Amino acid sequence: MSNGSCRICGGTVKETVNLGRQPSGNGFPLPRDIEHEKSFPLSAGTCDSCTMFQLLDDVPQEAKYRDEYPYHASGSAVHRAHFERNARRFLETELTGPDSFIVEIGSNDGVMLATIAQAGVRHLGVEPCREVADVARGRGIRVLGEFFDENTAAAIRAEHGPADMVFGANCIAHIVFLRRLLKGIDTLLTPDGVFVFEEPYLGSVIAQNAFDMIYDEHVFIFSVRSIKAMAELAGFELVNAEPVSLHGGTMRYTIARPSRRTPAPAVAEFLAREREQRLAEHGTIERFAGAVRKIREDLTGLLGDLHAQGKRVVGYGAPAKVTTVTNYCGIGTELIPFVVDSTPSKQGRLVAGSHIPVLEPGAFAADHPDYAVLFAWNHAEEIMAKEQAFRERGGRWILYVPDVHIL
Numbered sequence: 486m487s488n489g490s491c492r493i494c495g496g497t498v499k500e501t502v503n504l505g506r507q508p509s510g511n512g513f514p515l516p517r518d519i520e521h522e523k524s525f526p527l528s529a530g531t532c533d534s535c536t537m538f539q540l541l542d543d544v545p546q547e548a549k550y551r552d553e554y555p556y557h558a559s560g561s562a563v564h565r566a567h568f569e570r571n572a573r574r575f576l577e578t579e580l581t582g583p584d585s586f587i588v589e590i591g592s593n594d595g596v597m598l599a600t601i602a603q604a605g606v607r608h609l610g611v612e613p614c615r616e617v618a619d620v621a622r623g624r625g626i627r628v629l630g631e632f633f634d635e636n637t638a639a640a641i642r643a644e645h646g647p648a649d650m651v652f653g654a655n656c657i658a659h660i661v662f663l664r665r666l667l668k669g670i671d672t673l674l675t676p677d678g679v680f681v682f683e684e685p686y687l688g689s690v691i692a693q694n695a696f697d698m699i700y701d702e703h704v705f706i707f708s709v710r711s712i713k714a715m716a717e718l719a720g721f722e723l724v725n726a727e728p729v730s731l732h733g734g735t736m737r738y739t740i741a742r743p744s745r746r747t748p749a750p751a752v753a754e755f756l757a758r759e760r761e762q763r764l765a766e767h768g769t770i771e772r773f774a775g776a777v778r779k780i781r782e783d784l785t786g787l788l789g790d791l792h793a794q795g796k797r798v799v800g801y802g803a804p805a806k807v808t809t810v811t812n813y814c815g816i817g818t819e820l821i822p823f824v825v826d827s828t829p830s831k832q833g834r835l836v837a838g839s840h841i842p843v844l845e846p847g848a849f850a851a852d853h854p855d856y857a858v859l860f861a862w863n864h865a866e867e868i869m870a871k872e873q874a875f876r877e878r879g880g881r882w883i884l885y886v887p888d889v890h891i892l
């Protein structure tokens with residue numbers, strides 16, 4: 486175990502969870518490209534000073550956010566409905582002026598901005614991954630194909646004027662140079678503007694032993710306490726924290742310039758709850774690391790037993806999480822011959838590192854296996870509703886969070 490330096494405050498980050506060497510979570514290489522696959526150390530811990538949970542090592546940004554970045558945020562009906570609700574709320578609260586302007590960092594395929602664009606409100610997505618950005622453009626959304634930092638922010642302000650609101654979902658915690666991003670927010674926001682972002686919540690990750698939320702893209706996993714510290718270091722104030730049910734537990738944070746907004750009671754409430762849960766303490770993360778080792782033992786034990794009994798087991802969903810789980814547990818095609826996923830850009834590719842093929846969901850429906858490991862466990866309801874025939878024919882789901890169990 487080794488220590489690192491906090492990307493937010495310069496404090497000491499103590500390595501507490503070590504998931505070994507891993508490829509990039511959303512790598513999904515083509516079979517012909519696996520010989521060029523790279524791997525990186527994947528370990529994490531919290532900062533002694535500001536409490537930010539973070540990875541110890543960096544994976545180069547360009548290795549992760551390529552033109553053909555495979556994740557499409559519109560791939561789930563539940564997610565589409567959620568982001569449309571977000572957009573409607575923003576239109577009713579922050580974007581009510583005659584010429585309001587919203588910028589979204591990491592706008593992906595336009596899942597949120599589509600509603601803003603339809604309402605005719607000025608907007609700009611900032612998205613470096615070309616294929617998803619093109620999908621958004623095809624929906625009538627303006628997108629700048631860049632990474633967001635203080636320079637991009639200055640260029641956007643020069644061209645479009647200040648933004649009433651900046652939004653980001655499932656991407657702010659990806660940004661190694663978060664302090665530069667916050668400088669950009671400072672450059673871009675109007676005096677009363679807000680930066681709203683929703684990201685996987687450390688409290689939920691720990692409560693559910695969701696170790697598969699740890700992969701190269703998730704440089705940080707935020708808590709209310711660490712975001713409050715980060716906001717203050719950057720000259721902002723945390724004014725709201727709202728839980729969101731996506732991705733197994735997400736928190737939506739609102740930060741504003743100091744004394745411009747009255748902080749919602751939820752901020753103090755979550756801070757108190759995190760203190761009670763000892764979320765910032767190394768001991769808590771050490772217990773989590775122990776639970777994760779037990780999940781590995783139980784899952785490989787169960788899959789090994791089923792294999793010995795001649796049962797057919799496949800995987801359902803190819804989220805980035807499948808990369809962490811299969812590589813950490815050493816699960817390959819001998820135990821899981823394939824996984825299915827509805828995202829066309831992942832089909833025909835392999836899970837990075839473990840090289841399990843990703844097929845289209847028809848491969849599951851055509852010949853139901855005895856068991857399916859639900860790697861997209863955060864979409865359990867939507868997927869189980871869609872795949873009722875599997876259960877009806879006696880198929881069983883295997884889940885591995887918060888512990889290994891069969892449904």
Ligand code: JHZ
Pocket residue numbers: 556560561562655656685702732801802803804805806825826827828831861863864867868871
């Ligand atoms: P899903 C994403 O991670 C992406 P991932 C990102 N890296 C991030 O930060 C986190 O979220 C928070 C498929 N699926 O949403 C679609 C079906 O096959 O859990 C997806 O490939 N059938 C930005 O990758 C995958 O499952 C279905 O019916 O962990 C789910 O990926 C449904 C609903 C989904 O995100």
Ligand code: ZN
Pocket residue numbers: 491492493494495496497532533534535536537
């Ligand atoms: Zn720190």
